[in-house]
Amino acid sequence: MKSGIAFSILCIALALFSACEKVINIDLKNAAPKVIIEGTITDDPFTLSHTILVSKSNSFSSNGKNNPVSGALVIVEDVTSNIIDTLEEVNPGQYTTQNITGIEGHTYKLRAIVDGIAYTASSTMPKAVSLDSLYIQTLPFFGQEFKQVIPVFKDPVAQENYYRFSLRVNDSVQNDFEAWDDLITNGKVNSRPLNINAQELLDGDDTVYVRMNSTEKAMYDFFYTLENASGDGQTPGNPLSNISNGAIGYFGAITVRERYVIVP
Numbered sequence: 286m287k288s289g290i291a292f293s294i295l296c297i298a299l300a301l302f303s304a305c306e307k308v309i310n311i312d313l314k315n316a317a318p319k320v321i322i323e324g325t326i327t328d329d330p331f332t333l334s335h336t337i338l339v340s341k342s343n344s345f346s347s348n349g350k351n352n353p354v355s356g357a358l359v360i361v362e363d364v365t366s367n368i369i370d371t372l373e374e375v376n377p378g379q380y381t382t383q384n385i386t387g388i389e390g391h392t393y394k395l396r397a398i399v400d401g402i403a404y405t406a407s408s409t410m411p412k413a414v415s416l417d418s419l420y421i422q423t424l425p426f427f428g429q430e431f432k433q434v435i436p437v438f439k440d441p442v443a444q445e446n447y448y449r450f451s452l453r454v455n456d457s458v459q460n461d462f463e464a465w466d467d468l469i470t471n472g473k474v475n476s477r478p479l480n481i482n483a484q485e486l487l488d489g490d491d492t493v494y495v496r497m498n499s500t501e502k503a504m505y506d507f508f509y510t511l512e513n514a515s516g517d518g519q520t521p522g523n524p525l526s527n528i529s530n531g532a533i534g535y536f537g538a539i540t541v542r543e544r545y546v547i548v549p
Contacts, residue, residue, distance in 0.1 A: 318342050319523075320399050321351055322534040326361070327498075328387040328410065329541040335382045337361070337372060339397055342533065353378025358398040364407075365391040387538060389413060395528075395536045405529045408501055410538035414438055414446060416497045419546040421487075422478060432487040432548060433478035436495055442472030447505035449498040449539075450479055454491055464509040491548040496541060503527035504537035 324337035337359050340351035359372040359380040365388070372380035385393070392409040418437045423430050440446055448465040461481045479495070487493065500508075504527065511524040526533050 318352075320354070320402075320404060320530075320532040322395070322397055322404060322406075322528050322532050322536060324395065324534075324536050325498075325504075326382075326385060326387045326393045326408070326410065326538045327541045328389060328413065328539075332387070332541075335361070335385055335387070337380045337382075337395065337397070337536075338378055339380065339399060340378050351378075354399055358396075360396045361385050362394045362396075363388075363391055364394055387540075389540065391538065393536075393538045402530060404532045406527050406536035408504070408527070408536055408538040410540060411446070411499045411501060412441070412444070413540035413542060414441060414448070414497070414499050416495070416542040416544050419493070419495055419544050421493075421546060421548050423549075434481075434487075434493055434495060434546065435476055435478045436497060436544075437474065437476045438497065439474050440467045440470055440472055445502070446471075447500045447502055449500055449505065449508050450481070451496050451498075452479070452481055453494040453496075454487065462508060462512065464505050464512055466505060466509075487548050489548055492545055493548060494543060494545045496543045498539040498541055500537050500539045504535050504539065507535040 318341045321340045321342055322337065324335065326335050339354040339357045339359065341354055342351055353376075355374060355377045357374075357380070360369060361372060361382055362369045363385055368384055370382050370384045372382055374380050387410060389410050389412055392407065395406045397404045416436055416438050420435050420437070422433045422435055424433065425431075434452065436450065446467045450463045450465070451461070452459050459481060463479055463481055503525075506525040507527065508524075523533055526535060528534050528536060
């Protein structure tokens with residue numbers, strides 16, 4: 286009975302993790318406002334609808350927050366199943382699907398019309414890679430202890446794989462992320478630590494939830510270039526985008542695998 290209750294609590298926690306992931310505000314190099322589109326189709330069984338965010342950037346001299354775009358026409362098509370879904374705007378700039386389900390191997394197309402201009406993207410959901418386990422590694426550092434979270438998983442040998450990691454500590458969703466490829470780890474068991482900054486704050490009895498997304502290269506490129514943007518106070522170059530017509534952002538079909546670990 287206790288194991289059933291524990292599993293239910295974990296499911297609820299992971300569902301909240303999925304729902305609360307923070308929006309990325311992109312500090313653009315260009316002074317002129319840009320259309321920004323952010324959205325994923327996932328195989329997460331706790332996700333009942335999928336969200337596409339449409340906004341416009343401010344100039345780089347502003348506070349960096351995006352301006353939501355209302356009244357856009359946003360359509361997502363499951364090409365494999367021949368399902369076309371016109372999304373509903375549930376909040377300013379937030380559009381949700383009604384009939385789309387994320388399935389491995391299916392190809393999805395996005396079409397968003399903003400101010401009469403069509404922005405498109407396409408993505409095929411890769412095969413899921415299992416996140417086998419997590420553990421905490423404690424390292425001495427100048428007289429103090431530094432805790433690292435280490436995900437363990439086996440990278441498939443027969444294909445190129447791209448990953449995005451994010452985490453939540455207790456009830457706090459972290460706005461950091463990390464993008465990995467398998468260039469030097471193809472077919473190997475991965476057990477290298479995450480470099481997400483929030484790990485510096487870990488204390489005993491904290492619960493750390495890690496989300497591992499398997500993505501296509503286009504979405505990996507977006508997050509990798511965003512992750513590695515200049516940190517020296519200069520305005521970074523625009524991250525690579527798979528959205529047409531000069532829009533900034535990403536659209537990707539991703540798999541979701543999540544686990545948690547309690548810090549000893």
